Amino acid sequence: MSGLTYLEAVREALREELERDRRVFLIGEDLGAYGGAFKITQGFQERYGMHRVVDTPISELGIVGAAVGAALMGLRPVAEMQFMDFVSCAFDPLVNWAAKCRYRWGKGVPLVVRGPAGGGTTGGPFHGQNVESYFANVAGLKLVSAATARDAKGLLKAAIRDEDPVLFFEYKALYRRPDLREEMPPGDHVVPLGLADVKREGRDLTVVTWGTTLHPCLEAARRLERDGVSVEVVDLRTLVPWDRETVVTSARKTAKVLVAHEAPTLGGFGGEVAAAIQEEAFEWLDAPVRRLGAPSTPIPFAPSLEQAFLPDAARIEAALRDLHAY
Amino acid sequence: MSGLTYLEAVREALREELERDRRVFLIGEDLGAYGGAFKITQGFQERYGMHRVVDTPISELGIVGAAVGAALMGLRPVAEMQFMDFVSCAFDPLVNWAAKCRYRWGKGVPLVVRGPAGGGTTGGPFHGQNVESYFANVAGLKLVSAATARDAKGLLKAAIRDEDPVLFFEYKALYRRPDLREEMPPGDHVVPLGLADVKREGRDLTVVTWGTTLHPCLEAARRLERDGVSVEVVDLRTLVPWDRETVVTSARKTAKVLVAHEAPTLGGFGGEVAAAIQEEAFEWLDAPVRRLGAPSTPIPFAPSLEQAFLPDAARIEAALRDLHAY
Amino acid sequence: MTPPPEDRIGLYRFMLITRDVEERLGILAKQGKLKGGLYRCLGQEAIGVGSAYAMGENDVFGPGIRELGAFFVRGYAPRLVIMQYMAKGGGPTAGRETNVHFGELHPDGRGLISPISMLGSMVSVCTGVALAQRYRGLDAVTVAHTGDGAMSTGQFYEGFNLACVQRLPLVVIGSNNGWAYGTPTNRQFRARDLAARAAGYGCPVMQVDGNDVEAVWAATREAREICLRGQGPVFVEALTMRMVGHAAHDDAKYVSREMLEAWRARDPLALQRQRLLDEGVATQADLAAMEDEVQAMVLAEAEAALAAPEPDPATVIGGVYHGEPSPLAVAGYPWTHGEAAPDGWFRQDAATVESRVRAPFDDTGLWNPEVVPYAPVRAAVEDER
Amino acid sequence: MTPPPEDRIGLYRFMLITRDVEERLGILAKQGKLKGGLYRCLGQEAIGVGSAYAMGENDVFGPGIRELGAFFVRGYAPRLVIMQYMAKGGGPTAGRETNVHFGELHPDGRGLISPISMLGSMVSVCTGVALAQRYRGLDAVTVAHTGDGAMSTGQFYEGFNLACVQRLPLVVIGSNNGWAYGTPTNRQFRARDLAARAAGYGCPVMQVDGNDVEAVWAATREAREICLRGQGPVFVEALTMRMVGHAAHDDAKYVSREMLEAWRARDPLALQRQRLLDEGVATQADLAAMEDEVQAMVLAEAEAALAAPEPDPATVIGGVYHGEPSPLAVAGYPWTHGEAAPDGWFRQDAATVESRVRAPFDDTGLWNPEVVPYAPVRAAVEDER
Numbered sequence A, B: 001m002s003g004l005t006y007l008e009a010v011r012e013a014l015r016e017e018l019e020r021d022r023r024v025f026l027i028g029e030d031l032g033a034y035g036g037a038f039k040i041t042q043g044f045q046e047r048y049g050m051h052r053v054v055d056t057p058i059s060e061l062g063i064v065g066a067a068v069g070a071a072l073m074g075l076r077p078v079a080e081m082q083f084m085d086f087v088s089c090a091f092d093p094l095v096n097w098a099a100k101c102r103y104r105w106g107k108g109v110p111l112v113v114r115g116p117a118g119g120g121t122t123g124g125p126f127h128g129q130n131v132e133s134y135f136a137n138v139a140g141l142k143l144v145s146a147a148t149a150r151d152a153k154g155l156l157k158a159a160i161r162d163e164d165p166v167l168f169f170e171y172k173a174l175y176r177r178p179d180l181r182e183e184m185p186p187g188d189h190v191v192p193l194g195l196a197d198v199k200r201e202g203r204d205l206t207v208v209t210w211g212t213t214l215h216p217c218l219e220a221a222r223r224l225e226r227d228g229v230s231v232e233v234v235d236l237r238t239l240v241p242w243d244r245e246t247v248v249t250s251a252r253k254t255a256k257v258l259v260a261h262e263a264p265t266l267g268g269f270g271g272e273v274a275a276a277i278q279e280e281a282f283e284w285l286d287a288p289v290r291r292l293g294a295p296s297t298p299i300p301f302a303p304s305l306e307q308a309f310l311p312d313a314a315r316i317e318a319a320l321r322d323l324h325a326y
Numbered sequence C, D: 001m002t003p004p005p006e007d008r009i010g011l012y013r014f015m016l017i018t019r020d021v022e023e024r025l026g027i028l029a030k031q032g033k034l035k036g037g038l039y040r041c042l043g044q045e046a047i048g049v050g051s052a053y054a055m056g057e058n059d060v061f062g063p064g065i066r067e068l069g070a071f072f073v074r075g076y077a078p079r080l081v082i083m084q085y086m087a088k089g090g091g092p093t094a095g096r097e098t099n100v101h102f103g104e105l106h107p108d109g110r111g112l113i114s115p116i117s118m119l120g121s122m123v124s125v126c127t128g129v130a131l132a133q134r135y136r137g138l139d140a141v142t143v144a145h146t147g148d149g150a151m152s153t154g155q156f157y158e159g160f161n162l163a164c165v166q167r168l169p170l171v172v173i174g175s176n177n178g179w180a181y182g183t184p185t186n187r188q189f190r191a192r193d194l195a196a197r198a199a200g201y202g203c204p205v206m207q208v209d210g211n212d213v214e215a216v217w218a219a220t221r222e223a224r225e226i227c228l229r230g231q232g233p234v235f236v237e238a239l240t241m242r243m244v245g246h247a248a249h250d251d252a253k254y255v256s257r258e259m260l261e262a263w264r265a266r267d268p269l270a271l272q273r274q275r276l277l278d279e280g281v282a283t284q285a286d287l288a289a290m291e292d293e294v295q296a297m298v299l300a301e302a303e304a305a306l307a308a309p310e311p312d313p314a315t316v317i318g319g320v321y322h323g324e325p326s327p328l329a330v331a332g333y334p335w336t337h338g339e340a341a342p343d344g345w346f347r348q349d350a351a352t353v354e355s356r357v358r359a360p361f362d363d364t365g366l367w368n369p370e371v372v373p374y375a376p377v378r379a380a381v382e383d384e385r
């Protein structure tokens, strides 16, 4: 199959931005000689040098703290978390420095923290988490989630050019999936932040989703179509600020909405989306907005357990059928 | 006025638990000679000694890490954050050690992390935050929020006796409010976690709230009563696990619900509550579940700005009237 | 300090088990029978084995990813490790956790802390374990491991600093194996070595040849005694080399052949074997017999692991909070928190413990203008020039 | 190194302004005119003033809570500080931020970083600032402050360690004032002092009398030069004493009278004043005139601050994200991020910078078995016995 994998799309975005703007640099663990844990930056240090591809000690706090300082000084750091789980170790400077500098001081902190999130690769409790909701209530941050190769490239380029701090969630389960290979649009492919994407149009039901879960949602929609049920699949893409308009428009059109994501349902970002939908589409809704996420447990290791944990096409299909029957 | 202030109630809970169970100890910054930033533990180190009132370096990570280890060994650490804002610095061991040990290893981590949260004292962006939503999606933690002196004592005692890790949010704006003085129930006053409390019964509207915001909600309810509108005020008290039953029962009764809290609305825990209410009371609702929180900004310093930021009785009243008129 | 003869052989035997198990795991990985990554300690077996062997029965051990040997010393059957790597339902975490992320804790305070991935955090958790040992009046220490890379983390620093201020009975063993994943130590820290780095904590610091299992044993024993005298914590740097990639997927091309060759000549198993022969502790025949026996044992253990059941998908939930049914509780962990501490749980009275805690602070003077050395200290600057 | 005569007087003058402003703030606090806490640097004025005065014009300064003097040296009018403490709309943060949480950053790289409350984080942020200085080819350094307590944090450690590995042009000045809030240094760290503590980072370390403003000046200058030579970062410990409580609400009863008396005799303003007279740099009359002038100026500044408007409640929102209207943008911060770097923004070409970055790694040997010192290092242990 031709086109780029999701991982290659990320790599291309980084490379193009390094080429485009000398203010852009990469910082993280094992980026240089090793090329990054997933080999995304392989060969980059040879090409761009050690000052644009900075290897650090194992110091997520230090990496993000330094990225904040460099961003204040006008550079555009792109920091890698080897796994997004480790952003827990860099939490404070993100929520207290990066998020608040513009409001309290008028200075933007244009940095990107990116890395692989999510389950599906038997990573176990510390290499498979979806941690977007840590940050959802922190004003000043942007949260971006890319579910396809094209979006990964276009959104990452937009994130790097953004004037505000962006947490950019990639998905290791998608990195090398051959069926997600896509041709990139020609030229400077930038996907603006803050816009959801209707990945599939439909009339009868809406499912709002993001990240890895987009794919089982599409699969479920295909299965329902066989029975004549038409499902609209909205990929949120940016979680903060999120595209209420597209989502609410879809909700008003179909009158029945499911919000599906990979993180546990309780306290997940789906609550925000569901709450807002019913606030803004109450009169249009024929059923409660339903949520489908993982159970409230850490993500387990064994494939059979992980499979039971993650929302898959079968469970999404069942939830949609149930909603349809409401 | 007689009875205990909120702060005195917290102190009494700590003292009683130290007396009751030798496994309980306190750990944090400036607890000893200084008696804690808010003087809650004044005199404790003289009385209980340095091994039960442990002064630490400025090390929130170290404090919580050590609390995890001690809890695993069967002790019951109660760790203080000087301000709850600083829990951002202790984030990782809470979400990855404390929250996950039981699931992944079968070992409970019975610790409490407590401290003053919230605005209303011109603390500015780093001494006035409400940070409960950082943790809402992390399975394995419990989140408790006390809005009255009695609840502060009873819930804190329950938290210390709980077998799981508890984040206990106190409110510095309530610590010394003379109008919140209350007599404590006699004997061993323990308020079980996980139960909401209907702080005021009503028929026409429900407001679900917690923490400092309870008080402007009660004030707004009193004002509406003068116009014959009866508002039920539900104090959630425990955020995780939260008392769906009490909340949904109230929602089904009044058919119109406002969720009000001090943190910014976007990404706040109110989303979870609103989403769940409409899922479970859809057929009963006469209006969308509304949310009222702070705007999506850091919390500002100046009194006039802080006042504009925090949901107050006037704004809650307006939101309730609007909902009533729906 | 030299261990008694049977222990010198025992040290070799546990290194052998460790290597054989890892080799077996390597084969199973190639056969696609393992889940997740395989993290080996090839070339570093002496550290996990030597330090665990030196511990007292009631001590607590906090392993890193490369202390597999300690699990065998502490009595775990190889099959448990293999089942864990295979994500078997019968494994020590019922398939919930990865690699060496398991352990045990007993009401009497003994234990092995199940590590998590976040590097450095084991040291701050073990600071709390050591605090609890003193609090409960146990005559025991905690031995925690860190890598050179993990030592760059704030969690290491805050935890170890707290342990130092509190003079806790904590031995931290830092394995300086030259690399953290693909990053060499000179991009991890600027001091000469971990010992120099640790000096700033103000606690006793030792350095030991991490490929010499008897030296690791001796250093851990000495460090342990310093801790029991109330002078802990102690930092022990063990110098060694990671002889394979970070994990099975890493071909470690970034390591030079010369570096590997030089260290290969210092293989810890070969060193100890030769020493046992040279010093007449064992004969060639003794060792050959032991090697056969271990190999057969490990093979049998692997067979048992292979036969074990997969986890039941229904066990994905449960056991997050106290009182929920859990596949782990069923697996027999005895440690629960009752309403009151059982008799004898505190081994010393509160006053004795209190006096131990107070001592380090009582004998340390507070800051005082007399002690100000007004001349700038420039030694380090001169060094640089 | 002694500063030129006019600077010796200048150092005194800025300390005087600092003390007068704080005294005025104290009066305003008693009158209920301030919001939030008042954090004074009484007795520590020499550190903020001396270090800021020693900086190059294009350097960046990262203050802690007790470096108020640096704001005056860097050109801020006292009224801005007073307005900030009064939460005035006309203040440097339009009422959004507390105490000394404000600053500036210019496109040419000069600046003063607005601190936040989370201790230790200023050092990791300043590590990034220094990284950017090198990246952009600026011949400038960053001077960041930390307290003895803040130095216990993981953010300090990870940031400073990264700066050391990267050999960044960062001067960290650690004010060892005996206390962190109510906690004495002996419960903060176990090493003798901050200099001993910093030695483990492997960078140049100095120690200086923090109450001697000329000594602080000289140490900062020297540290700055070491950094400009590419040998940074440098850690400078400044020994001093916090002469009041942590903040206005703290009566500091936990500090002994003797300790305070001993340090009161070493008041930095009195010391410098006496030195100027003793060495004939200024006359009694000169200094008295200056003291009067400063007092009048501060009073006038306070009047101006009092007259300034309160913030408009409508400004509570806005300015969280780029493009939103903000009261701060209006207040005239020039620093915005255009699509392309302006001409001359990078002062050196990428290759020159690259070679500077590569140098420290090229000259450091990788880990290698030859250098293993097999004998345990016991110095620290002996010390303890």
Ligand SMILES: Cc1ncc(C[n+]2csc(CCOP(=O)(O)OP(=O)(O)O)c2C)c(N)n1
Pocket: A029, A058, A059, A060, A082, A086, A089, C065, C066, C117, C118, C119, C146, C147, C148, C149, C150, C151, C153, C175, C177, C179, C180, C181, C242, C246
């Ligand atoms: C906080 C954190 N960041 C990153 C990682 C990813 N990671 C796993 S092992 C490793 C290298 C560890 O190096 P070191 O501590 O020297 O131990 P070694 O592998 O050499 O035994 C890294 C970066 C992690 N587990 N935790």
Ligand SMILES: Cc1ncc(C[n+]2csc(CCOP(=O)(O)OP(=O)(O)O)c2C)c(N)n1
Pocket: B029, B058, B059, B060, B082, B086, B089, D065, D066, D117, D118, D119, D146, D147, D148, D149, D150, D151, D153, D175, D177, D179, D180, D181, D242, D246
């Ligand atoms: C991470 C963090 N924890 C706790 C605090 C609360 N706090 C503010 S100042 C202070 C003491 C600071 O001591 P030190 O660093 O020695 O500076 P000094 O006050 O002596 O100048 C503390 C504990 C904080 N600001 N940040």
Ligand SMILES: [Mg+2]
Pocket: C147, C148, C149, C175, C176, C177, C178, C179, C180, C181
């Ligand atoms: Mg290593």
Ligand SMILES: [Mg+2]
Pocket: D147, D148, D149, D175, D176, D177, D178, D179, D180, D181
């Ligand atoms: Mg101090």
